[in-house]
Amino acid sequence: MAENNLYHEITPEGFGIAIKKDKDLFSDKSDFQKVDVFHSRAFGNVLTLDGLMMVTERDEFFYHEMIVHVPMLTHPNPENILVIGGGDGGTVRELLKHKSVKHIDMVEIDKMVIDVSKKFFPSVSCALDNPKVSIVVQDAVEFIKNKKDFYDVVLIDSTDPIGPGEGLFNENFYNDVKKAVKKGAIITPQTEGPFAQSENFKKTYKLLKKVFKNVAPYCSPMPTYPGGYWSWGFCSDDVEIPLDYTKIDKSRAQTIEKTSKLYNRELHSAVFKVPNFVKELIKD
Amino acid sequence: MAENNLYHEITPEGFGIAIKKDKDLFSDKSDFQKVDVFHSRAFGNVLTLDGLMMVTERDEFFYHEMIVHVPMLTHPNPENILVIGGGDGGTVRELLKHKSVKHIDMVEIDKMVIDVSKKFFPSVSCALDNPKVSIVVQDAVEFIKNKKDFYDVVLIDSTDPIGPGEGLFNENFYNDVKKAVKKGAIITPQTEGPFAQSENFKKTYKLLKKVFKNVAPYCSPMPTYPGGYWSWGFCSDDVEIPLDYTKIDKSRAQTIEKTSKLYNRELHSAVFKVPNFVKELIKD
Numbered sequence: 001m002a003e004n005n006l007y008h009e010i011t012p013e014g015f016g017i018a019i020k021k022d023k024d025l026f027s028d029k030s031d032f033q034k035v036d037v038f039h040s041r042a043f044g045n046v047l048t049l050d051g052l053m054m055v056t057e058r059d060e061f062f063y064h065e066m067i068v069h070v071p072m073l074t075h076p077n078p079e080n081i082l083v084i085g086g087g088d089g090g091t092v093r094e095l096l097k098h099k100s101v102k103h104i105d106m107v108e109i110d111k112m113v114i115d116v117s118k119k120f121f122p123s124v125s126c127a128l129d130n131p132k133v134s135i136v137v138q139d140a141v142e143f144i145k146n147k148k149d150f151y152d153v154v155l156i157d158s159t160d161p162i163g164p165g166e167g168l169f170n171e172n173f174y175n176d177v178k179k180a181v182k183k184g185a186i187i188t189p190q191t192e193g194p195f196a197q198s199e200n201f202k203k204t205y206k207l208l209k210k211v212f213k214n215v216a217p218y219c220s221p222m223p224t225y226p227g228g229y230w231s232w233g234f235c236s237d238d239v240e241i242p243l244d245y246t247k248i249d250k251s252r253a254q255t256i257e258k259t260s261k262l263y264n265r266e267l268h269s270a271v272f273k274v275p276n277f278v279k280e281l282i283k284d
Numbered sequence: 285m286a287e288n289n290l291y292h293e294i295t296p297e298g299f300g301i302a303i304k305k306d307k308d309l310f311s312d313k314s315d316f317q318k319v320d321v322f323h324s325r326a327f328g329n330v331l332t333l334d335g336l337m338m339v340t341e342r343d344e345f346f347y348h349e350m351i352v353h354v355p356m357l358t359h360p361n362p363e364n365i366l367v368i369g370g371g372d373g374g375t376v377r378e379l380l381k382h383k384s385v386k387h388i389d390m391v392e393i394d395k396m397v398i399d400v401s402k403k404f405f406p407s408v409s410c411a412l413d414n415p416k417v418s419i420v421v422q423d424a425v426e427f428i429k430n431k432k433d434f435y436d437v438v439l440i441d442s443t444d445p446i447g448p449g450e451g452l453f454n455e456n457f458y459n460d461v462k463k464a465v466k467k468g469a470i471i472t473p474q475t476e477g478p479f480a481q482s483e484n485f486k487k488t489y490k491l492l493k494k495v496f497k498n499v500a501p502y503c504s505p506m507p508t509y510p511g512g513y514w515s516w517g518f519c520s521d522d523v524e525i526p527l528d529y530t531k532i533d534k535s536r537a538q539t540i541e542k543t544s545k546l547y548n549r550e551l552h553s554a555v556f557k558v559p560n561f562v563k564e565l566i567k568d
Binding site for chain 1: 290292294295297298299300301302303304324325326327343479480503505506507508509511512513541544545546547548550551553554555557558559560561563
């Protein structure tokens with residue numbers, strides 16, 4: 001939605017963010033959703049899907065560093081990684097900073113998102129052509145059914161639980177993910193904004209806790225998402241929560257910290273300390 | 285600024301928040317600023333000053349719990365408190381949850397803010413008539429000059445460093461605050477959004493570090509402020525940073541936790557663990 005040169009994403013309750021557009025760069029309909037790119041002085045290039053904010057050049061690090069480095073540095077030796085969604089490439093870029101990674105499958109349903117990101121978001125998509133990365137253009141709900149006992153870390157870098165992302169917030173899907181991972185694996189879905197989308201958040205954690213033994217949200221700011229406050233799920237059948245931070249390999253973590261705008265080891269533990277209202281939402 | 289029934293606060297760079305207005309409730313000009321109140325489905329009643337977001341009924345707890353409970357529970361026995369600004373009353377309400385408090389001076393320059401809050405924000409202003417509270421309608425820059433060696437905690441709950449709040453982001457003012465406090469005192473100003481107002485943030489910490497021996501920002505989400513991510517300064521000549529959390533009185537903290545939507549002791553330490561880009565802004 002654009003009015004008077006302002007892009008808005010407004011929640012059904014009636015609030016959200018506004019960004020001044022300088023220039024429309026791309027607009028098309030893929031088989032799955034409307035794909036738009038515009039330029040803004042505040043955030044550089046901005047990608048929206050069905051009008052909802054996905055990625056901006058300036059603040060994408062808040063999201064991508066959090067979804068990647070928290071599970072990756074908790075795992076002692078993550079080699080095979082699955083990214084579900086994440087067509088912009090930011091998650092893959094951060095993953096490849098981890099030297100242990102041997103292979104990444106990125107399963108994105110919408111090729112147009114990948115193409116648009118390669119064209120308009122070079123600083124985000126820059127690692128998509130790396131030989132360690134297989135890009136699979138397919139519905140992850142189907143892809144995951146054929147994978148057994150393979151991945152060390154699974155990142156569900158999905159859109160919101162409406163439209164093409166809907167099937168990724170689902171008990172059957174989480175059960176298939178569980179079968180696709182090795183012992184000791186960590187599964188991290190993006191789990192929406194605990195303040196702006198508290199009902200979705202609550203529902204998602206109820207499902208995750210049905211499927212995985214150990215589940216905890218971690219929360220961090222995300223300026224261009226509704227409420228400015230986002231969450232990811234730390235899910236594992238084997239890794240105990242609260243995490244034992246002394247097990248994080250110092251040298252691996254330092255490599256990541258050096259190139260991070262957000263991530264540091266102190267923050268790694270801090271993001272699991274959540275407000276009372278978040279605890280309340282996940283207590284069932 | 286309202287367009288098509290949307291309230292916007294847009295930074296000079298061109299981004300910010302949008303809230304759907306249901307109804308305008310109040311609009312007037314005080315001696316200092318334009319004062320507006322509207323109702324929204326998303327946030328209940330909303331107060332803006334010179335068009336800038338100040339308080340909403342639904343998310344004010346993010347701000348007020350943070351500015352109050354972090355310094356208050358760090359101080360072993362805070363009795364005499366100074367609130368600078370804070371005319372909506374939310375800071376005073378949270379302060380009075382601390383049994384040690386003997387007296388609060390609240391120095392607000394603009395009487396209209398107090399009156400409007402009493403009328404339209406009863407859940408925020410509810411403690412302003414408490415006998416422990418003296419409301420002083422005066423410029424805090426003048427008020428503070430006559431106070432020596434008196435306060436245990438000073439909270440600078442100001443507007444942005446433009447308009448009437450400008451003189452509160454100033455070395456002379458901080459020096460006067462320093463003279464007004466007792467040994468062991470903690471001074472906590474709101475210090476803007478480290479992402480959305482990074483230049484103001486940087487400038488403020490440079491000033492604070494000139495005046496106070498120990499200075500550290502703590503950061504937490506604030507949905508209706510630009511960038512959704514806010515900061516407060518922990519400043520003291522005597523209390524060492526990093527804080528010794530074992531010194532926080534468990535029983536005092538539990539009393540606060542019970543009525544808090546946000547605050548808990550884990551969060552108290554977590555909010556001081558800041559992203560790399562925030563560390564970078566305060567390193568000089």
